[in-house]
Amino acid sequence: MARTDLIIEGLKTLFPHAHCELIHHNVYELLIAVTLSAQTTDARVNMVTKDLFARYPDVYALAKASLKDVEKIIASVGLYHNKAKNIIALSQKIVKDYDGKIPSTRKELMTLDGVGRKSANVVLSVGFGLPAMAVDTHVARVAKRLGLAKYDDDVLKIEAKLCKKLPKESWSIMHHRFIFFGRYLCKAKNPECEKCPFTAICKRAKYEDQRL
Ligand code: SF4
Numbered sequence: 001m002a003r004t005d006l007i008i009e010g011l012k013t014l015f016p017h018a019h020c021e022l023i024h025h026n027v028y029e030l031l032i033a034v035t036l037s038a039q040t041t042d043a044r045v046n047m048v049t050k051d052l053f054a055r056y057p058d059v060y061a062l063a064k065a066s067l068k069d070v071e072k073i074i075a076s077v078g079l080y081h082n083k084a085k086n087i088i089a090l091s092q093k094i095v096k097d098y099d100g101k102i103p104s105t106r107k108e109l110m111t112l113d114g115v116g117r118k119s120a121n122v123v124l125s126v127g128f129g130l131p132a133m134a135v136d137t138h139v140a141r142v143a144k145r146l147g148l149a150k151y152d153d154d155v156l157k158i159e160a161k162l163c164k165k166l167p168k169e170s171w172s173i174m175h176h177r178f179i180f181f182g183r184y185l186c187k188a189k190n191p192e193c194e195k196c197p198f199t200a201i202c203k204r205a206k207y208e209d210q211r212l
Helices: 003-014 027-036 042-055 059-063 067-074 080-097 117-128 137-145 155-165 168-184 205-210
Strands: none
Touching: 003 168, 027 042, 027 080, 027 117, 042 067, 059 080, 067 080, 117 155, 117 168, 137 155, 137 168, 155 168
C-alpha cells in the first residue's frame, strides 16, 4: 500500500472519532478559543472559556469588555495579557468591519488580531466546514516522522504537501487525526512506538540526531 494510503487507513483505525477538543458552541466561541490556544493546551483554554463566554456571549459583548476584566478571567492561560488585548480588538473589528459576523475567508480572518494562518485554517475547517489544513506543532512533527514532509520544511511547505498528498475532502478529519496521533501516541518526547502501526515507514530514526 502506498505511504499516504497506509497513513490514512492507519489513523482512521486508531482515531475514528478525532475531533476539535476546544469546547465551543458556535463560530464566535471557536474563534476566541483558537486565539487563546496559541502556545497553550486545549485543556487549559477549556478551563477559562466557560466563564468567558458566560460573561461575553458574542462579539458585541466582548468588544465592549474592559481589558482588566478579561485578563482576570483568562489569567491562567499563557500570554494572557496579549491574548486579552487581541480578543477584545478582534471583536471590535468584527463589529465595525463585518457587521458582527465572523468572516469566512482566510484572508479576512488573518487581518484579525492574534489570528495567524493556522488559527484561520482551524476556523475555516471546524467552524465553516471548508477544506483547510491547519498545521500546528503536532501536525508538523507527525508529518515529518511519517515521511509526508521533510525535516527542514516550514509550516507553509508542510501545509502545501499535506494538501497535495491527501484528498481534499479528508483535510479536516486528517488534521484532527494527526493532532490526536501527535498528542496521544506519537508524542514529541517518548513516543509510544510499540503501539504504532507505522514503524515500518517511520523516519524518526533518520532524524534522531536532530531530535525530531
Ligand atoms: S514509530 Fe514512533 S516516532 Fe514513528 S510515527 Fe510511530 S509513534 Fe511516531
